[in-house]
Amino acid sequence: MLSDKEIYSLLTTNPEKGIARIMNEYMAFVYTIVYGKLSGITSKQEIEECVSDVFYEVYRTRSSIDLEKGSLKAYIAVLSKRRAVDLFRRLVKRVGEVSTDDLNLLTSGENVENSVINAETSEILLTEIKNLGEPDSQVIIRKYYLGQSTKIISKALGLKPNTVDKKVSRALVKLKQALGGAI
Amino acid sequence: MEERIITAFDNLDITQTERLIGENMEIKIKNKDRRRIESAVLEKMGAKKERRAYAPRKLVAVALAAMLLTLTITAGAVNEWDFNRVLPAIVQNLFGNNEKILDNMHSEIKNNVVSNTFEGLELEITSLYADEYSITMTVDVVAEAPILGQGVPRVNLINNACNRSVVEDNIGMGTYQVHSEDRYKITIVANFNLNDEISTGDSFTFTVGNFVIPRFNHDDEVVYTLEGDAEIKFTVDLLAKGNNINAYPDITLKNGNILTRVVLNPFEIRLFIDGREDYIHRNTAPDGFGYGYIKEDVLSIVAKNGMVTDYTALQAYGPVIPRTGASYWYAEDENVTYLSFGSSFDNDILFDIDDIAGIIFRGIEIPLY
Numbered sequence: 001m002l003s004d005k006e007i008y009s010l011l012t013t014n015p016e017k018g019i020a021r022i023m024n025e026y027m028a029f030v031y032t033i034v035y036g037k038l039s040g041i042t043s044k045q046e047i048e049e050c051v052s053d054v055f056y057e058v059y060r061t062r063s064s065i066d067l068e069k070g071s072l073k074a075y076i077a078v079l080s081k082r083r084a085v086d087l088f089r090r091l092v093k094r095v096g097e098v099s100t101d102d103l104n105l106l107t108s109g110e111n112v113e114n115s116v117i118n119a120e121t122s123e124i125l126l127t128e129i130k131n132l133g134e135p136d137s138q139v140i141i142r143k144y145y146l147g148q149s150t151k152i153i154s155k156a157l158g159l160k161p162n163t164v165d166k167k168v169s170r171a172l173v174k175l176k177q178a179l180g181g182a183i
Numbered sequence: 184m185e186e187r188i189i190t191a192f193d194n195l196d197i198t199q200t201e202r203l204i205g206e207n208m209e210i211k212i213k214n215k216d217r218r219r220i221e222s223a224v225l226e227k228m229g230a231k232k233e234r235r236a237y238a239p240r241k242l243v244a245v246a247l248a249a250m251l252l253t254l255t256i257t258a259g260a261v262n263e264w265d266f267n268r269v270l271p272a273i274v275q276n277l278f279g280n281n282e283k284i285l286d287n288m289h290s291e292i293k294n295n296v297v298s299n300t301f302e303g304l305e306l307e308i309t310s311l312y313a314d315e316y317s318i319t320m321t322v323d324v325v326a327e328a329p330i331l332g333q334g335v336p337r338v339n340l341i342n343n344a345c346n347r348s349v350v351e352d353n354i355g356m357g358t359y360q361v362h363s364e365d366r367y368k369i370t371i372v373a374n375f376n377l378n379d380e381i382s383t384g385d386s387f388t389f390t391v392g393n394f395v396i397p398r399f400n401h402d403d404e405v406v407y408t409l410e411g412d413a414e415i416k417f418t419v420d421l422l423a424k425g426n427n428i429n430a431y432p433d434i435t436l437k438n439g440n441i442l443t444r445v446v447l448n449p450f451e452i453r454l455f456i457d458g459r460e461d462y463i464h465r466n467t468a469p470d471g472f473g474y475g476y477i478k479e480d481v482l483s484i485v486a487k488n489g490m491v492t493d494y495t496a497l498q499a500y501g502p503v504i505p506r507t508g509a510s511y512w513y514a515e516d517e518n519v520t521y522l523s524f525g526s527s528f529d530n531d532i533l534f535d536i537d538d539i540a541g542i543i544f545r546g547i548e549i550p551l552y
Contacts, residue, residue, distance in 0.1 A: 015228075016225075016228065019224065019228065020221070023217075023220070023221050023224060027212055027217050027220065027221075028209035028210065028211065028212045029208075029209045031209070031210070031212045031216075031220075032208065032209040032210045035210065037193075048216065048219060048220050048223070049223065051220050052220045052223035052224045052227065053227075055220070055224040056224055056227040056228065059224070059227075059228055069197045069198065070197035070198055070200065070201040071201055073201075073204060074197045074198075074200040074201040074204065075197055077200045077204055078195065078196065078197050078200050081192075081193055081195070081200075085193050121191065122191045122194065122195060122199055123199070125188065125191050126195075126199055126202055126203060129203075130202075138205065138208075140188070141203055141204075141205070141208070142208060144185065144188045144189050144192055145192045145203060145204075146208060148210070152210060156207075156208075172185065175188070
C-alpha cells in the first residue's frame with residue numbers, strides 16, 4: 001500500500017492516476033459513510049452520484065490538501081460526511097421525499113442549525129467514546145458515524161445482534177452520564 | 184442523545200475525524216458499482232467522454248505491470264565442454280535507464296551435458312503481469328544456434344532477492360514451459376504463486392536467478408546462473424488494463440457452492456469457489472500423504488463466434504500444493520481456493536481474451552464481456 005505522501009505526490013504530479021489510486025484505496029470507505037447517511041432515504045443512483053462527487057472534490061481541491069492537518073483518509077472522510085449531509089439537507093427540502101420518521105432516526109438535516117455542538121463538546125464526546133473501550137466504542141462509531149445497521153455491526157464484530165443493541169443502549173447511558181448536560 | 188451524537192459526528196473536523204476512524208470499518212462494495220462510480224468521476228474530471236453504463240458483466244480489475252526487459256548475454260562460440268568460456272559475459276539491461284543490472288553470468292553444467300553450441304543467447308522478458316496471487320512472466324530465449332534439448336525449459340527466481348514470498352518450496356523455482364519447433368527461440372512462461380496477496384500499489388522486486396535448458400535426458404540440464412544484485416521491480420496496478428480479466432459473478436452453484444470470482448488470462452481460467460467440499464476429495468493416503476483430487480469438472484468457454492470449447496479442471500490451488508507434473512495434489516487440508524482450467528501444464532492452451540464471450544460452468548453462463 002502506498003503511503004499518504006506517495007499518493008498525494010501522485011495526485012499532484014499525475015492527477016488522473018492519483019485519483020484512480022485514491023478511488024481504489026478509499027472507495028469502500030467513502031461509500032460506507034455516504035451510504036450510512038443516505039441509505040433508506042434516497043436511491044442507490046443518488047448515493048453513487050454523491051460518492052463520485054466526493055472523489056471529484058478530492059481531485060478538484062487536491063492543491064489544498066494539507067497532510068499536516070491529518071491523514072488523507074481523514075480528509076476524505078470529512079469530505080464524504082459533508083457531501084452526504086449536504087445531499088441529506090437538499091433531500092429534506094424536497095417535500096415528501098424524506099419522512100419524519102427518517103429524520104428522527106437519521107438526524108442531522110435541518111436540525112443541525114438548531115444543535116449547537118461546538119468543537120469543545122465534540123472533543124469531550126470523542127474522549128468519552130474512546131473511554132468506552134472496545135468493542136463498545138467501535139459499536140458507537142459504526143452506528144452513529146458510519147450509520148451501520150445492527151446486522152452489519154454484529155457481523156463485522158462477531159457479536160449477536162441483540163448484544164450490539166444492548167451495548168448501544170448501555171453506551172448511550174454511559175455517555176449521557178459522562179457528558180452531563182454537555183450534549 | 185442519539186441525534187446529538189450524529190450531529191456532532193457530522194461536524195467533526197479533520198483532526199477529530201482522524202481520532203475516530205479505524206481500520207476495516209467499511210462495508211463491501213460490489214465491483215460493478217465501483218466501476219460505475221469510477222467512470223462517473225472520470226467523466227466529471229473530463230478524462231472520459233462517456234459514463235460507463237451499468238452492464239451485467241463484471242469484469243476488469245486487472246493486474247498488469249507490463250514491462251519489457253531484455254537481458255542480452257553476449258558470448259563467443261562455445262562448444263559442448265566449453266560453457267565456462269562464456270564467463271564473464273556482459274549482461275545488459277535494456278529496460279528503463281539502460282543501467283547495467285547484471286554484472287556476471289556463469290553457466291553451470293549439471294550432470295552430463297550432451298551437446299550444444301551457442302553463438303549468442305538472449306533473454307527477453309516480453310511480458311510480466313500479476314494478479315493478487317501470482318505473477319506470470321514470459322521470457323523469450325533466443326539463440327543464434329539451435330537450442331537442443333527436450334523437456335521443459337524453465338526460469339527460476341533467486342529466493343532471497345524476492346521481497347515477496349513465493350509459494351512453498353517453489354520459491355525460486357518458477358515453472359515452466361513451452362516447447363517450440365523453432366529451436367532458435369524458446370518461450371518460457373514462468374508462473375510464480377505468492378504466499379501473500381498483493382494489491383495495488385505494492386511493489387514487487389525480484390531477480391532472475393537462472394534459466395535451465397533440459398537435455399534429452401531429463402536428468403541432464405544446463406543451468407545458466409545470472410549473478411548480480413540487480414533487481415527487476417514493478418508496481419502492481421490492479422486498475423491497469425492488462426492481460427487478465429477478473430469477473431465477480433457471485434453465483435450459487437449446485438450444492439450451495441458459490442462461484443465468487445473468475446480470473447481469465449491467456450493461459451488459464453481460475454474459478455474461485457466458496458463451499459469447496461464438492462470439488463476436492465481426499466484419497467486415503469496411498470503413500471502416507473493425504474491426497475486430494477478434483478472431481479471431473481468441465482468448463483466451457485464460449486467464443487464470440489459462438490464456438491464452444493470444453494476444458495477439464497487440471498489443478499486446485501489454495502492450501503493445496505501442486506506436485507509438478509502430477510495429476511494429484513497432496514493437501515494440508517481440503518480447502519481449495521480456486522480451480523484452474525487450462526493451466527501451465529498444457530502449453531497448447533492459449534486463450535485469446537478478446538475473443539471470449541463468457542464461460543459456462545455447471546450449466547451456468549457467466550458473461551465476461
